Structure formats: C-alpha cells, structure tokens
Amino acid sequence: MELVEAIILSVLAASTPLLIAATGELVTERSGVLNLGVEGMMIMGAACGFGAAWLSGSIIVGAICGMIAGTLMSLIFALMTLGLAVNQVATGLALTILGIGLSGLIGAGFVGERIAPAPHLYIPGLTGIPLVGRIVFGEDAFVYLSLALVVAVWWFLYRTRAGLILRACGDNHVSAHALGYPVLRIRLYAVMFGGACAGLAGAYLPLAYTPFFIPGMTAGRGWIALALTVFASWLPGRLVIGAYLFGAVTILQLHAQALGLGVPSQFMSSLPYLATVIVLVLLSRTRSGGSTAPAALGTVFVPDR
Amino acid sequence: MQLVLEKRAERSNTIALISPLIAIGMTIVTMSILFAILGKNPIAALGVYFIDPLTDSYSLQEIAVKATPLVMIAVGLSLCYLANAWNIGAEGQFLIGAVAGSWIAVKTQGTDAGAWVLPAMLLMGAIAGALYAMIPAICKVKFGASEILTSLMLVYVADLFLDYLVRGPWRDPHGFNFPTTAEFDPVATVPVLIEGGRLHLGAIIALLVVAAATVLLGRTIKGFEIRVVGAAPRAARFGGFNANQLILLTFAISGALAGLAGIIEVAGPVGHLQPGISPGYGFTAIIVAFLGRLNPIGILIAGLFLALTFIGGEQAQIAMKIPLDVTKVFQGILLFYVLACDSLILYRFRLISSTRQVA
C-alpha cells in the first residue's frame, strides 16, 4: 500500500507541469487561437524562473518571473497572430524555436547552481494520515495551485459571462464580432493567460521537480500539454484526468521496469500519444459532422470595419 | 485614435518583392544587437555566420547536404499548406520512411544483392512516408479530427518505434549492443557526387523535386486546385474541386517526400539506422516552407539560406565561441520578421479616429 501511495505522489508531481501548461493552452484555444509555442514559453519560464529564484533566494519570486517570461513570449505571439494576422501554426513554431534558443542563452549562466526546492506542505496530524495524508496534505504549492487553477478556469468558462463570451469567440468569431465583442482583445488576454501558465509550468521544473537548471529541461512537455488539451476535448475536467493519465504512464513504465516486468519501454511511452489520436478520432465522430474543437480554432480573424 | 489592421483590396506586389529584404535587414539589425550584448563583435560574427561558409567548397557542399532534406520536406509541406491542410508530422513521416527503406538494407545485408537495392529502398521510404501521412489525413477527412494534432502525435510514435527497432530486432549483432544497425552495404548507400565531399545524389533529387513542384503548381490542373482550395474554399467548392481528395493527395505527396528525405539521409550521410537520425528536420522544414513563402523556388532559396545559418552557427562556435543557441534565436527571429513583413502583402495598417464600444 505504501508503494501505491508513493506512486500516486510521483504521478501528481510529474503531471503538475502538464496540467498547468495545458490549462493555459485550453483557455487560449477556447478563444480560437492555436498556440504551438507552449514548449518555447515553458522553457523560457524554466530559465527565467530558476535564474530569478537563484538570484533572489525566493521560490515565489522565481515563480512570478517564470510567469512573466511566459507572458512576454506569448505577447510576441499575440502581436504576430492577432496584430498582424499571421498564420498561427508558423508563428507558434517560430516561438518554440526562439524560446529554446533564448532560454539556452539566458540559462547558461545558471547551469551548475542549485537552490532549495519548493517546500512541501506539512500539517501536523493531517499529513501523517496513512495512505492519503501526504497525497492530500503533503504536496508543494504548485500541485495545489494547479488544481485550483483548473477549478478557477472551469468556473470562469462555464459560470461567468466573460467565459461565455470567450467561448463564443472560439466557436464563431464572426458572430461574436457582429454582437460587438472585442474579439481580438479577448483573444489577447487568453493568449497572455496561456503564456503565464506555460511560464509557470516551466518554472515548476527547476523550482520544485529537479532543483537545478539544465538547458532543454522541459524535454517536450510543452508538446504533451498541447496533446493533452485535445485529449481532454477542451474540457477542464477531462484535462485533469488526462494530465494524471499521461503522468501515470510515464511513472508506471519506470515502476514496471523496476518490478522486472518485461514490457518494452518504448511501447509504454508511446501509449499517451496513440491514445490521443484515438480519442481525437472517437470524439470527432460522436458529434455529427465535425470535431468538438472550438470551430474557429486556428483561423485568422481580421475585424471588418 | 486607433491603429487597425485591414485587408487590402488586392495583394501588394511591391511589398511581396521587398518584404524578404526588409525581413533579412531587420534580422541582421536584431542579431547585431544580440551579438553586442553577448560581447562579440557584430560585424565579425555576421561574417562568420554568413560569409565564411560561402568561401570554400567544403562548406558549400555541407550547406547542400544539410539543405537537401529540408528542401525536399518543405516542398511537400508547401503543397499541404497551400491547400489548408496542416501537416505538422513531417518529422514522423521522415523517420518512418527511413525505417521502411532501411528494412530492405538490413534484410539484404551481406548478401550479394544487386543495384536494385538502393532504388527499392528509396521507393519503400517514399511509400511508407505517404502511408504514414495518410493516417492523419484520413482522420481529418473521415472524422474531422484536427490533422495538426494527429500528425504531431504520430511523430512521437514514429520516434519510439525507430528507437525500439534499433535497440531490439535490428541491432547490429557485432555492434557491442549499441543501438544501431550495421553499416549499410555499398549497394545500399546513396552515392556521393564529388569525391572528398559529402554532396550526394539526394541533392539532385531535391532539385528535381523543386522542378516537379513548380510544374505541378504552375501548370497543372491539380496544382491549380490545390492553390484555390486553400485560398478561396467557397470558390473551390463551386468549381467542383474536392477539398477532401486534395487533403489526402497533398498529405500523401508530402509524406512521400518526407519519407524519401528520411531514407536518403540515412542511406547517405549517416550510413546506418540509429536513434536521432533527424535533428528536427521535419520541424525545421516547416520554417523553410514559410520562409520560402510556400513557393518551390522560394523554398529552395530558403532551405539553402537556413542551412547556411546552421553551418555558420557551428563555425561561429569554433571561431568566436558563440553558443549554438544563437542559431536557434536567429532562425526564430528571422521567421518572425518574414511572417510579419509578409502579412503586409495582404493587410495594411490604418489609423482611425474612433471605435465602437462593446456593450
């Protein structure tokens, strides 16, 4: 049983950056914008977040700087795709490449340094409960934040007028514009939110997961976050399930090895991606005539005057 | 007062001509600032990046070698993008093509197979790449699933599949258990064109691909359909052009080209199958496609230019200790400027005096 608890703890930690980044991208995509630059924004968040934390000695400062870095990167994206009506796919890819390169330059000075990782919650009495104590009451702030974030986003999208308007922009920007809503401005905010989340998710890695910075340490998690958003069919609730599923597959594959089970590791590692494709296909079939994606996702919008 | 973007009545041909120059100019300025921040002499750095590699035959050959897969893949991608079909999985199609073609090489290893081996490998690579690309295409056409995401996911699957093969069934038995196949027999290797360099037959094939694409797009009905379906979907429908069929076709072609590039790269410069045969060619090719403005000749130039920056970046690391990350920054910034300047072909800015408020 202790092993189960330990596995759950590992899965929570591994899934948290995925969940945070995917939540941000979910909001971005619900507004109709496809930002493929998540990996670039995440790695910038990691580099700047770690640098700030090391220089200031504070995890919080690091986390905030990570968010700022991600947001600034997303602003470049917004300027191009919303301000200049440039193709979103190309811009997102350019953002990823730029982010990887810039983060390498910025982070180079910090490689080799270490910081004290983000502290874990400890409530005497509660954290000690066997099996669930550490899972519920013993995580670091990022884990709790990620879950709060998902709840907040869910509430925003489905229980507020602003969220409704945002979703309208993503489903039919022409109508939304005709109704008088500032589509571009809403999308700008959505993109910035996505950037902040990606930056925070990236910062989580060197601030809590492995407390040092190595260039490229996001190792493709940004792409997984993109897959997650689709896997969850753009629904926050499913996003949590998906994130933990992806994290679980990664962790369980390692445990399976340690237990001596002979499953080829590559097959296990490919499961999340295959699953995403299958889910995409299945989901698109249940709605007649098309997918459940925000209908205007990825299309350029220039308001008529 | 507000600055707004509005669509032009028709394309601006002046901007279309000068936008690459403006973009390159702005990139050079930005990069000079970056070099200065890094403490390097900007002029010397720019020289090492762009002039040096052009000054000797070895570097020129290497530029061609690096550009070959980029151009081949990018031409295929441009067909997709023109038709509004977003193939992001070229990297996966590249790997699958490499694997499929290598299958023939591995199976005929050591036997006295004839000259049919290499053409068979190339054909296998192209077919396998095409089939792999059809998966996201069919998912899109039949189920409406986003081809961007399905093709992207399949990249990871292809990468893991390749990893599994070279660590397991195809591993060289005399290779001390290292994850690589044995060296391909000479008959299974792409011939080099000039002794002493690495310029190989693939470069000629890439040029032929560019020529074929130019003809396809400029002079055939299918090419016309591809361009119209992307630029004016409603007009295409009225014209009876079948968008679905074009998605399948363009994905198949681009998959074939990516797969072909994959097997050529493996059977040429590398010489055996191993993990990591692609330093991200499939993704870099997307950049090349956009830099080349989805035009085959433009892609050829863009591919060569980008290859130049790779080679230059390595030389800059040697000669001036400039970190390799700078190359990535440069490529990202260049693409941003090109895309931004290009948007001015279709749109322009206007200052207007007031704006309606949202209720």
Add this chain to the structure above:
Amino acid sequence: MRKTILAAAAALLLAGVSGDASAADKLKVGFIYLGPVGDLGWTYQHELARQALVKEFGDKVETTFLENVPEGPDAERAIEQLVRAGNKLIFTTSFGYMDPTLKVAKKYPNVHFEHCSGYKRDKNMSTYSARWYQGRYIQGQIAAKMSKAGVLGYIGSFPIPEVVSGINATMLGALSVNPNMKVKIIWVNSWFDPGKEADAAKALLDQGADIITQHTDSPAPMQIVSERGKFAFGQDSEMIKFGPKAQLTSILDTWAPYYIARVKAEMDGTWKESDVWGGLDTKMFEMAPYTNMPDDVKKMAEDTQAALTSGKLQPFKCPVVGQDGKDVECKGGDHLADEQVLSMNYYIKGIDDKLPGK
C-alpha cells in the same frame, strides 16, 4: 549599406587570418562534446580536463570545443570543421561519434583523433576509456554494507556492454559482502534526462531500494535521494553539492592526466595510435572521497581500492557465473579478458532482471 558591411567583414576576416599565421607554433587541440559544458556530468568532466590542458601548456596550446553536437550526420561535419580550423589533435567524447570520427580520420591522415569509449581505430585514430567497473565493484561493496534493506537501485542509461559490465561489477562487489543483496534496475534510455532520472530514483526508492547508483549523467537522482534521506553514488563528477549527506562516493572521470600525456606526445612528435583502457592504476578515473559512512566501511573501501589499483583484486575474477548458472568461459587467465568485458551482454547470477533486447 550591406556592401559596406560585407567589405568590413572581409577586412576583419583577413585581419583575423593573418593574426593566426604568426601563432603557427601553437598546437591546436579540438574537442567535440555531446552535451553542454554545464551538464555537471560527463561533458563537464571533459571540459575540466580541457581547462587543465590550458593550465598545463599555457601559450603553447590553443583549444577549441564544440558543445551540444548530436550523434548523427552533424557530428561528422562538426569534427571536420575542427580539422579545417587547424586543429591537429581532436578528442571526440562520446561513443556515438565513432563512425563520424573514423570517416574524418580517413580523410585527414595527418590529423590525430582520440575517440572516447569506442572500439574502432585507425593509424591516426586512438581510443581511450576507463575501467569504471573497478569503481563499481567498490561501490557494490559499500552499498552492501550501508544498505539496511539489502536492495540496490540502479538507474541505467542504455543496455550496452559498458553499462551492463558496470551493473555486474557492482553486484559482484555487493555479493562479496552480502550474498543476499538484490538489485532493481530501471533503464531511462538516455544518458542525460534529469526529469526521468529523478522519476526513476523515486520509483526505485518507492520499491524498497535504499541505495541508488546511476549510470546516467545528471545530479537529479542524488537530489531525490538526498531529499529522502537515503544514500547514493554520484556519477562522472562530484555530486556531493546535491547530496551533502547522501553521497557515499562518486566515480570521477579525470581525463586530465591522459589528455596532458597525449598532447605532450603530439607536441614531441611521438603520438602513436593506441588503445588505452586505463584504471585506477593509471588514474584514468578516481573515486570521490568516501563520505557519509562509518569508518570501518571507509577502510574496507580504501582497502579494496588499493587492491584493485595494484591488480591484486580483479572484479571479474573467474569463475564468473552467468544468470543461467553456467560458468562463463575464462579467456584472461584468472580473470575475464578485456574483450569479454567490452562485449558483456549478460547478467551475472544474483541479478533477477532480464536484460532488455535479449
């Protein structure tokens, strides 16, 4: 405007070139690194050795390095670019550079190449590596003494002979102290992936291992082990910064003496193709100070180290019993021959796992 820039660039280039010509008596030495110099592991140690070269030879040598060179078609070009930049002695520091190095070596017979941890050589291409398995044997003994659970956690990179012989040597050492010692192995399929290495360390600890050793290059496992209050062995470099109370010792790649010797040979004109597989006796690698252990364990480690250095103790002393229970043919007299260790692709008896790819 661009013409002026071009002209200025050309002028600067010429100036640079003529500047070089006057320093023609400097020996130019080049390095190809797999990772970033700051990886705190494999590449970092090569970089330290390069810096030692500069310190030793000062003005007489000019070193250049290329980092983050992937093991693929780009590697060949990177190596050739070093040659064309005038480097006469080039160190390629990863197994995956073997074929590219060989290809370039054939093209430039007057340039000398040193390839790390490979097995192909040529008249102008040497290989060098270290007998890390000696250090692993010591680690195995320490682990057996320090482990309360009797389970060692092993984070492996790829199931290649170098790693497999390391696992076997570790277990041979452990079993010599505790015949009931067990090992759990996880393959992360990468030399360097801090996230995955951290996950692997957690998984091993969760499954009951209380000593962790790794054949991967980042300090992530040490970090995790330190957080959990257990013990671990570092790899390549000193990882004690990441686990002041956790690191027992570390295998330190100390390439400096070898590099200095080879550069000196190059300068003296005595460089010859060689295959150097050095051990503790030639200081091809060293053990980090034995820390965080009781004195008697420390003494045992030091004694073993001395015995290995003098050659009195051989980790692969015959008979070596394979997983199938059968003795492995002994081709080196009283211990396994070098090529048997270099091509080792089986586990010894006492390891319950199956080797992947078999």
